[in-house]
Amino acid sequence: MIVPAPDPTDETLAARAAAGDDAAFETLVARYQHRVFRLACRLTSETDAPDVLQDTFLQVYRNLPSFRGDSQFSTWLYRIATNAGLMLRRARARRPAESLDMFLPQFDGAGRHAQTPEALRMVCHVDELLDRRALAQKAQAAIERLPDTYRSAFVLRDLEELPTADVAQVLGIEPSAVRQRVHRARLMMRGYLSELAGVEP
Amino acid sequence: MTEIACISGVELLMEYMEGTLAADVRAALDAHVAGCARCIAFIESYQHTPRILREATAREMPADLQASLLAALRARRGGVGDDR
Numbered sequence: 001m002i003v004p005a006p007d008p009t010d011e012t013l014a015a016r017a018a019a020g021d022d023a024a025f026e027t028l029v030a031r032y033q034h035r036v037f038r039l040a041c042r043l044t045s046e047t048d049a050p051d052v053l054q055d056t057f058l059q060v061y062r063n064l065p066s067f068r069g070d071s072q073f074s075t076w077l078y079r080i081a082t083n084a085g086l087m088l089r090r091a092r093a094r095r096p097a098e099s100l101d102m103f104l105p106q107f108d109g110a111g112r113h114a115q116t117p118e119a120l121r122m123v124c125h126v127d128e129l130l131d132r133r134a135l136a137q138k139a140q141a142a143i144e145r146l147p148d149t150y151r152s153a154f155v156l157r158d159l160e161e162l163p164t165a166d167v168a169q170v171l172g173i174e175p176s177a178v179r180q181r182v183h184r185a186r187l188m189m190r191g192y193l194s195e196l197a198g199v200e201p
Numbered sequence: 202m203t204e205i206a207c208i209s210g211v212e213l214l215m216e217y218m219e220g221t222l223a224a225d226v227r228a229a230l231d232a233h234v235a236g237c238a239r240c241i242a243f244i245e246s247y248q249h250t251p252r253i254l255r256e257a258t259a260r261e262m263p264a265d266l267q268a269s270l271l272a273a274l275r276a277r278r279g280g281v282g283d284d285r
Binding site for chain 2: 182190
């Protein structure tokens with residue numbers, strides 16, 4: 001019986017690609033293009049994602065010789081893609097993010113949740129209340145409104161589901177800072193969804 | 202044990218979920234939440250938020266984009282290593 005050779009690791013392919021093996025580079029592209037595209041959509045928009053995607057892999061190709069392997073290839077790639085998304089946003093000179101503070105949870109004078117349990121729980125059903133298309137548009141618009149630092153952390157941690165430690169490496173910040181940013185973003189996004197579900201803030 | 206109100210419980214929620222709270226603070230939060238229907242509902246909605254946005258923003262890469270990406274990368278690379 002012939003035992004198939006295991007797929008080469010990312011790091012092995014990266015080393016081969018750095019040494020000029022273009023097939024190894026294209027294997028890495030094939031392996032990661034879907035994830036980078038999805039990330040790019042979430043960080044920018046579906047319209048801008050193809051540019052971010054191409055820019056990311058061009059930078060990967062150019063910088064492979066300096067990839068030292070002291071972080072995982074995927075972490076290094078996510079860092080390049082996240083920065084490419086950020087650069088594109090800056091180039092587009094989008095309007096500054098509007099404050100989302102109005103969506104933060106409300107409390108009464110005694111520090112109790114101001115809303116009833118039923119109202120607080122409405123968020124869980126927003127995807128049953130809105131049709132898919134409307135929710136997709138609103139969700140993208142909500143993420144768009146997050147400040148850059150919160151958006152990157154939230155997208156990587158909660159939407160791409162990277163572990164907190166990996167997000168910290170990608171963004172070059174402490175895990176505690178990742179948790180703080182993601183938490184703040186979750187609270188804002190939760191309040192935004194709550195309003196979509198018809199609950200008064 | 203410190204008394205926890207909903208407002209401080211909300212601030213601790215991420216650390217709670219990630220298991221990075223000190224044991225005594227965690228116990229105080231557990232004690233508060235156990236008797237607070239609003240916090241139970243809030244936590245549920247907090248946990249659903251990433252899932253709802255993740256599902257709503259999941260995009261598939263179009264097949265024609267895969268082909269054009271490969272073509273663009275090949276064109277920009279030129280010969281092996283020319284672009285580096």
